[in-house]
Amino acid sequence: MKTKTINFILLICFISLLYEGCKKEEEDTPDPIVTVTDIDGNVYHTITIGTQVWMVENFKVTHFRNGDSIPNITDDTQWSSMTTSAYCNYENSSSNSTTYGRLYNWYVINDTRNICPEGWHVPTQEEWTTLVDFLGGLTAAGGKIKEIGTAHWFTPNTGATNSSGFTGLPAGTRNTSGSFSNIGNHGYWWSSSNKDDVDAWEFNTNYNHADMYKNFDPKNTGFSIRLIKD
Numbered sequence: 001m002k003t004k005t006i007n008f009i010l011l012i013c014f015i016s017l018l019y020e021g022c023k024k025e026e027e028d029t030p031d032p033i034v035t036v037t038d039i040d041g042n043v044y045h046t047i048t049i050g051t052q053v054w055m056v057e058n059f060k061v062t063h064f065r066n067g068d069s070i071p072n073i074t075d076d077t078q079w080s081s082m083t084t085s086a087y088c089n090y091e092n093s094s095s096n097s098t099t100y101g102r103l104y105n106w107y108v109i110n111d112t113r114n115i116c117p118e119g120w121h122v123p124t125q126e127e128w129t130t131l132v133d134f135l136g137g138l139t140a141a142g143g144k145i146k147e148i149g150t151a152h153w154f155t156p157n158t159g160a161t162n163s164s165g166f167t168g169l170p171a172g173t174r175n176t177s178g179s180f181s182n183i184g185n186h187g188y189w190w191s192s193s194n195k196d197d198v199d200a201w202e203f204n205t206n207y208n209h210a211d212m213y214k215n216f217d218p219k220n221t222g223f224s225i226r227l228i229k230d
Contacts, residue, residue, distance in 0.1 A: 034046045036055065036117055036120065037117065038059075038061040038117050039061060039063045039064075039065060039067065039117070040061050040062055040063055042061060044056065044057045045057065047165040047166065049134060049135075049164050049165065049166065050131070051130075052127065053228065054131070054166060054227070054228050054229075055226055055227045056165065056166070058100060058102075058171055058189075058224040058225065059101055059102065059104075059224070059225040060101045061115055062087065062102070064113035064114060065113060065115065066113050066114075070086065070104075070108060070115065071084075072087055072088060073086040073087075073088055074088065075178070076178025076179065077178065079105075079178040079220070080178045082220050083107065083219075084111075085104075085105070085107045085108040085111045086104070086105050086108065086220075087102045087103065087105075087222075088102065088174055090103060090172055090174070090183055091183075096183070100152075100170075100171035100172075100183070101171060101225070102224075103171065103173065103174050103224060104190065104222060104223065104224075105219060105220050105221065106200040106219035106220075107219060107220070109122045109190060109225070116227055119229060119230050120229055120230060121227065122190065122191070122225055122227060122228075123191055123227075123228040124192050124193050125191045125214075126193070127228055128189075128191050128203045128214070129214075131164075131166075132203070135163075135164055135212075138211055138213065138214065139210070139211050140159075140212075141205075141212035142159065142210050142213075143158070143159030143160050143161055144161055144162070144163045144210075145162070145164050145166035145168040146160035146162060146168045146187070147167045147168060148160045148162050152169050153169075153170050153185070153207045154170070154184045154207040154208075155207070156207070157207050158207065158209055159209070159210025160210075168187045168189075168205060169187055170182070170183060170184050170185055170186055170187045170207060171187055172185075172186060173221060173222055174221065175222075176221055184207070185206055185207040185208075186206045186207070187204060187206075187224065188202055188204040188223040189202060189223060189226050190202050195216045198218055199216040199219065200216060201215070201216050202214075202216070202217055202221075
């Protein structure tokens with residue numbers, strides 16, 4: 001009887017060890033890399049941050065979901081007077097969009113033709129705030145979303161850890177007069193949230209702070225766009 005009891009205990013121990021081994025192997029297996037493709041064929045990686053799923057790259061689409069082209073406005077005067085959807089490449093150079101994505105005015109976001117792939121959208125002010133809060137608030141979130149190093153950010157790229165996996169890049173901006181500035185030292189991202197007839201909300205960070213900043217800017221400013229999963 002004693003031998004049977006010992007054998008039974010050994011069997012339970014063996015099953016327990018086997019279960020723990022399988023569990024550890026499962027935990028050590030990285031999540032599969034999920035990608036999303038836009039209507040132009042651009043491929044984006046995704047990352048889960050808290051309860052949200054974000055794209056890892058800045059958006060670079062040039063067509064709405066229905067196939068209509070988004071106007072590429074290169075002329076400064078025309079850009080400054082736009083009250084409808086438009087995009088541009090920084091300094092009107094397509095090579096910049098390869099790394100940094102494209103810059104869009106806010107009217108693109110509000111266009112009923114929709115720039116986003118199915119299942120994705122431009123984050124609201126509240127969704128940006130959820131991300132910022134999860135990463136420790138405005139005084140810490142900037143460093144946690146910035147790509148590390150100075151390959152794209154200016155020195156010193158203060159506080160950059162990219163611990164979130166967001167991999168934020170300093171794509172700069174195009175202001176309301178049509179001039180380009182701040183590539184290398186600022187990353188700006190639109191939210192879909194309207195403030196008033198003139199302005200909408202955006203979030204940004206820069207090369208010499210670990211902070212994240214929430215501001216409102218004129219809707220004909222050119223900023224980057226990141227998408228979040230529905």
